[in-house]
Amino acid sequence: MGAALRSWLFTTDHKRVGILYLIGSLAAFAIAGIMAMLMRIELTAIGPDLTDNPQQYNVWLYFHGAAMILGFQIPALTGFLANYCVPLMIGARDVAFPRLNALSVWLFWAGILLALATFVIPDPPDVMWTGYPPYATRTWGNTAFYSFTVLLLGFSSILGGVNFLTTVFYMRAPGMGWNKLNIFVWSIVVAFIIQLIFVPVLGTAVTMLLFDKYLGTTFFDPANGGDVLIYQNLFWFYSHPAVYVILLPFLGITYEIVATFARNRVFNYKMVVYGGFGGVLLLAGEVWVHHLYTAGLPDWLRVGQMVTTLLISVPVGLLMIGLVGTLYRGSIEYRTPMLYALGVIFFFLIGGLTGIPNAIASLDLHLQDTYFIPGHFHYVMAVAGTFAIFGAVYYLFPKMTGRMYHESTGKLGFWLTFIGMNLVFMPMMMAGIEGMPRRYYDYAQFPQVEGLQQLMTFGAFVILAGSLVTLWNWVQGALRGAPAPANPWGSRSLEWTAAPSPPPPGNFPQPPRLGPEWSPYAYGERA
Amino acid sequence: MAQQRAEFDREFSGRLAAAASQGEGHAAGEAHAHEWETSPWPLVISAGILLALPLAFSFRFVYEQPLAAVLTLGIGTPLIVAGIVGWVREGLGGEALGLSPAAMPWFILAEALIFLSFFATYWVMRLAAPEWPPAGTVALPRVVPLVMTAILVSSSFTIHVAEARLAASDQRGFLRWLVVTIALGVAFVGLSAAEWRELMHEGFTFSTNAYSTAFFSITGFHAAHVVVGLGIFVALLLPALRGRLNEPFTRSASLYWHFVDIVWLFVVSQVYYW
Incomplete structure (x- = not known):
């Protein structure tokens, strides 16, 4: 027992590090989900339902946003999935710096622990996940824990980025050229370049916040030569690209699932990689002002960034075309991971299209700070990303555990969450058009949205049921599932064809040898 | 390149x-x-x-x-x-x-963005200010920063010589130049600390005004990087004294040190002499 525990706590193996990331990020998802339930129950009827203290609601809102983005989605995608898949997909024994990788995951866990302190300290942070000053520098809440959580997770990401870029550049199996990489590996490369450029900016912003509140500096104090807009610009200069750090890997893993279950090559591979991922990388840093249309920035900046924001739908559109094109003339098998992947396409399409009105500055002046905005970004990022992560866990389940999950229970969980998500976020956008402002803990001035609010709360319970079914299926499958073969899906990618389930230390019994015709998507002309 | x-x-x-x-x-x-x-x-x-x-x-x-x-x-x-x-x-x-020299440029990219964010904040505060330097600013020293610049730039040369000695398998030469580099780095941090002390003594502190905020955070972050660089050098030196050398690691450490040196040129030109 002691030896087994030590082999996990001290592990430097990328697969185990990946599973440690998965456990931490699912814990963050569960607790942030409970916060969402508390908020939904509070909003069911006009008047106080759970609490009459708006600051309590702020703490829930803070934890829900911060934990879902920084604790669940980014670590699940660039921590768990990157760790588990990248070395296996490129035919490497491990990452370039295994100890550094272990340091990344334990810094992530330190960040999670610090975030959980929210529930035991007398002055929990209540600054949303954005931490805007002057509120964040004046609140009674503990802004230091917010800043340090961001710093720990950010430092972990930077180390991960350095590690994975070096791994993909130097550790590929002989014969694996850049145009033969799995789409997911490409998405991780681009996501980590974005992280390396932009995470330090967020780190600097929250450090300034920390110094302002506790050491008396004046970065964001207008009375003393500072400017609060500096924070907002620095924050969104990172936090908009953070959306792409989530988007690219979740689309990347969706590509893997779709290609495998459609038995088809990736449609327009080079256009997806160089046009889609490359285009997003080029534009990622020039669109942040669309979060600040109402902040009082000059028009040349707002109009300029409105154009770049609309322009970024071109590379993102290429990524969507690639996904749909991979389905076209495929031989599609509707297993649970595939259902989730199709769910991603559905949610991402709705989320993407409802993003266009927000991108247009003149329309956004009216939509800003209404329920339409959270409705939109939940569709495009939160729900689509979560479905990709759930789909990926199902997809990799046989590889990780060596056992199969229960198929129809998996499908039940999918349909419950799929229906629940639409029941929450479609009414949310409708309530936003009715004028319901976001972040309110009560809405006595807006009695017309009470029906929609109740529908959303009902939908939240449906999601809860679906998530519990899914979790139960995973636990059952890991403990009692039927043994899985090395390649249950008939994929052509290395993690399935060259490694047993689960892969041993060192991954491959024989180093993979790739012929000139090899490709992770070589399914023949028409399978 | x-x-x-x-x-x-x-x-x-x-x-x-x-x-x-x-x-x-x-x-x-x-x-x-x-x-x-x-x-x-x-x-x-x-x-x-x-x-x-x-x-x-x-x-x-x-x-x-x-x-x-x-x-x-x-x-x-x-x-x-x-x-x-x-x-x-x-x-x-x-x-x-021995992949660390390939990884270090990515890390330096991230580090550069930290400094860029601080400088951008400083530029915005400074260009938007009605008067500069703002009230409460004391006279910054003129000579000490030049000495510090000379020290840091020469330490970049000494670490380069140390690296070349190592490549030529001259272990003693490597140790000698590494120790010289560490000494220069320590002298730099010492001067920086003395300067901070004096300025704070004169009443120029973190919270004096926008200039002091930028001054202390930028020079402080830079000095912290010098300290980290020194820590890496000590981690090279101690095993090297017992004959355990690591060429790729030395190369990465030296890359990092050159980066810290280059950032200082921005610090000194933007914060001290502008």
């Missing part, structure tokens, strides 16, 4: 191929691959960081419990140091592939 890169690639792919063939043919390598590889040090270091940074800071500045702050700092710092020592020992003994 491109040529250097190509050279590194060639050299590295040779090493990788050698490592792979060793692993395949070698019986010991086969046995090795059947065990999960472990190292306790990453966990030790991150526990140390959690104690020494967020917790110690919060106890000191948020909850005002100096005893708890001293305690967490006192436990956390030794954990970090022990973790680094253990890590370096393992790294020197193991079969590392």
